Amino acid sequence: MRATTGPVEGETVIRPSSFAVGSPCWVDATVPDMEVARRFYGLVFGWAFADQGRDYGHYTMCLLNDIPVAALMPPRPDDGAPPMWNVYLATPDVDAAARVAGQHDGKLIVQPVDIADSGRMAFVADPTGATFGLWQGRGHVGAGLWGDPGAVTWNELATPDGAVADAFYRAVFDYDEQAPADSGVTVWKAGGHEVCSRRETTEVAAQWITYFAVADTDEAVGKVRRQGGRVEREPWDSPYGRLACVADPAGISFRLAGPVPGA
Numbered sequence: 001m002r003a004t005t006g007p008v009e010g011e012t013v014i015r016p017s018s019f020a021v022g023s024p025c026w027v028d029a030t031v032p033d034m035e036v037a038r039r040f041y042g043l044v045f046g047w048a049f050a051d052q053g054r055d056y057g058h059y060t061m062c063l064l065n066d067i068p069v070a071a072l073m074p075p076r077p078d079d080g081a082p083p084m085w086n087v088y089l090a091t092p093d094v095d096a097a098a099r100v101a102g103q104h105d106g107k108l109i110v111q112p113v114d115i116a117d118s119g120r121m122a123f124v125a126d127p128t129g130a131t132f133g134l135w136q137g138r139g140h141v142g143a144g145l146w147g148d149p150g151a152v153t154w155n156e157l158a159t160p161d162g163a164v165a166d167a168f169y170r171a172v173f174d175y176d177e178q179a180p181a182d183s184g185v186t187v188w189k190a191g192g193h194e195v196c197s198r199r200e201t202t203e204v205a206a207q208w209i210t211y212f213a214v215a216d217t218d219e220a221v222g223k224v225r226r227q228g229g230r231v232e233r234e235p236w237d238s239p240y241g242r243l244a245c246v247a248d249p250a251g252i253s254f255r256l257a258g259p260v261p262g263a
Helices: 033-045 094-103 162-173 217-226
Strands: 024-030 048-051 059-064 068-073 085-090 107-115 120-125 130-139 150-157 177-180 185-190 193-200 207-213 229-237 241-247 252-260
Touching: 024 130, 024 150, 033 059, 033 068, 033 217, 068 193, 068 229, 085 207, 094 107, 094 120, 094 130, 094 162, 130 207, 150 162, 162 185, 217 229, 217 241, 217 252
Parallel strands: 024 068, 085 130, 150 193, 207 252
Antiparallel strands: 024 085, 048 059, 059 068, 107 120, 120 130, 150 207, 177 185, 185 193, 229 241, 241 252
């Protein structure tokens, strides 16, 4: 995670019109109860919502100042995946990226498919078991805000085997650099910028973790509690901001990242 994660004083907020190859560009979550989720995230992050309708499976855009920053969706009848925040990594060619992923021991979960005029996607499990989406944006390149309070600010891969993960993602996305940061952590760069990180750990199952920016971490944790969420780790200060680990009422985990008070 970059040292300016979260809405730290003086940080440049990104309003992307495009994303470097391999950059996280979008997140969505499958939630068991859309009304509960909308109420929770609306009050925690100040989101409004735009249901795309029955033809799109009631895929619902989460809006911050009328700008899409994430999405929620109800489970499909045949969807056995656990509810979680899904991360999508940008690529100019979903089909080619999916082929390379398969050649390097990745598992294709969802074959490449067009999503109307929005773009083309596939879903993959990496060799360590973490799942992620591939996104080739057209009408929808990804989140319209990045780093604002209420928007995604960082994504990190938690994996039990850092070397295997490094080799896989480098093969698929050809990151500019994979630079060691803290113990067990590597930061991946694309387009000359730090875009995401990989943490070697056995404390959680292999997964991509989403960090949402907030103006005040402790205040946001209070909102999580009041709306029926769970605090998995109380706020703590770090070189990357004041962080907290929380979960929504359905048990979907995510992180909060805000400025360190007085810093």
